Amino acid sequence: MTIYRHFYVKSHAKTTPDINLKDLPGSAGRLDVIARCINAAFWLSYGIRKDVVFHTILHGEPNPPVYIRMEGEKLRKVSPDERNIAIFIKKALERMKEDKEIESTPGIFVSKKSFEQLLEENKGRDFYLLDENGESIEKVEISSKPFFFLGDYKDLEEEEKELLYDYGAQPVSIGKNSYLSSHCIVIINWWLDRKGF
Amino acid sequence: MTIYRHFYVKSHAKTTPDINLKDLPGSAGRLDVIARCINAAFWLSYGIRKDVVFHTILHGEPNPPVYIRMEGEKLRKVSPDERNIAIFIKKALERMKEDKEIESTPGIFVSKKSFEQLLEENKGRDFYLLDENGESIEKVEISSKPFFFLGDYKDLEEEEKELLYDYGAQPVSIGKNSYLSSHCIVIINWWLDRKGF
Numbered sequence: 001m002t003i004y005r006h007f008y009v010k011s012h013a014k015t016t017p018d019i020n021l022k023d024l025p026g027s028a029g030r031l032d033v034i035a036r037c038i039n040a041a042f043w044l045s046y047g048i049r050k051d052v053v054f055h056t057i058l059h060g061e062p063n064p065p066v067y068i069r070m071e072g073e074k075l076r077k078v079s080p081d082e083r084n085i086a087i088f089i090k091k092a093l094e095r096m097k098e099d100k101e102i103e104s105t106p107g108i109f110v111s112k113k114s115f116e117q118l119l120e121e122n123k124g125r126d127f128y129l130l131d132e133n134g135e136s137i138e139k140v141e142i143s144s145k146p147f148f149f150l151g152d153y154k155d156l157e158e159e160e161k162e163l164l165y166d167y168g169a170q171p172v173s174i175g176k177n178s179y180l181s182s183h184c185i186v187i188i189n190w191w192l193d194r195k196g197f
Numbered sequence: 198m199t200i201y202r203h204f205y206v207k208s209h210a211k212t213t214p215d216i217n218l219k220d221l222p223g224s225a226g227r228l229d230v231i232a233r234c235i236n237a238a239f240w241l242s243y244g245i246r247k248d249v250v251f252h253t254i255l256h257g258e259p260n261p262p263v264y265i266r267m268e269g270e271k272l273r274k275v276s277p278d279e280r281n282i283a284i285f286i287k288k289a290l291e292r293m294k295e296d297k298e299i300e301s302t303p304g305i306f307v308s309k310k311s312f313e314q315l316l317e318e319n320k321g322r323d324f325y326l327l328d329e330n331g332e333s334i335e336k337v338e339i340s341s342k343p344f345f346f347l348g349d350y351k352d353l354e355e356e357e358k359e360l361l362y363d364y365g366a367q368p369v370s371i372g373k374n375s376y377l378s379s380h381c382i383v384i385i386n387w388w389l390d391r392k393g394f
Binding site: 021022024027030032036039040043044045048079080081082083084146153174175176177178179180181183186188189193 | 218219220221229233235240241242243276277278279280281348350371372373374375376377378380383384386387391392
């Protein structure tokens with residue numbers, strides 16, 4: 001049985017396809033951060049992790065929230081560099097419909113969806129919130145339906161954390177340092193590999 | 198006493214400042230890979246790791262080898278995104294002198310240097326070669342003068358590995374998967390943090 005690894009990273013990236021690819025960290029709202037998180041979630045040296053599903057909700061102006069999901073089993077054509085990943089997010093924003101989810105390119109799904117809707121739709125999974133004050137990932141028994149939640153360069157809002165706790169989320173820590181979100185994902189993936197997931 | 202962490206990643210990037218920033222993975226010779234390795238080596242969410250020294254030798258045409266060293270204690274102005282890191286490598290290539298090492302921007306040093314010269318100059322350190330067939334990093338007693346060696350998207354050449362072994366390098370493995378070089382660096386940094394380095 002395949003154990004799917006789900007990751008959610010909140011994004012403050014802008015929600016218009018008018019993205020300046022030369023300025024991902026600035027005017028695009030730290031789209032570079034999300035791009036690196038996607039790289040961290042999926043890539044191995046010989047290809048894509050098929051057992052990963054990556055979720056983000058873009059919260060930037062002018063049209064938030066935009067929910068994007070990437071499924072490793074179906075993901076095609078994307079390269080691991082920031083610029084290329086950003087191009088695929090741009091395509092998702094260009095092709096998005098207001099009233100239904102569409103697959104903008106192979107393995108990338110886009111729709112209007114709130115954080116609460118996302119949690120509700122995934123409540124069959126076990127939620128883990130990355131939190132420096134949580135229990136060490138080395139001591140936590142990770143379930144076979146894990147879903148990890150992270151902020152981008154900003155932490156999740158208190159209300160989002162409370163909502164996660166309402167859905168039974170467990171706070172887990174990967175150490176005393178405050179790591180980049182993309183590095184957290186690399187470490188979690190490695191830890192799960194090591195545990196034989 | 199600060200324990201410095203040295204990393205070397207071989208690069209196949211081109212050795213002219215005529216870099217197309219829109220095409221780091223292609224015409225620039227996978228400069229995106231080195232940029233992500235630099236991100237992985239230095240960045241924490243609140244700043245730069247001052248205890249890291251990152252080395253690379255660019256082996257691409259037209260003027261190899263070009264040796265670049267980045268010192269965390271002195272590194273300034275660089276942002277963690279691929280494009281920005283590539284801009285600083287471009288500046289190093291623009292300002293390089295054929296006959297002596299210069300500091301092209303704060304904390305970035307560039308010169309003409311071969312891999313063998315690099316090893317000779319650093320022979321007081323303990324060399325670890327990332328190798329899937331090496332001993333698990335979990336079992337290796339890492340010294341207080343560690344220097345880790347990795348390939349980029351290509352493995353090191355056999356002659357380079359033999360030279361490393363001549364200098365006493367120990368092969369270490371971080372698991373059965375073949376990880377991206379940048380992910381290897383994230384994992385090594387995390388492992389050293391965890392061990393209290």
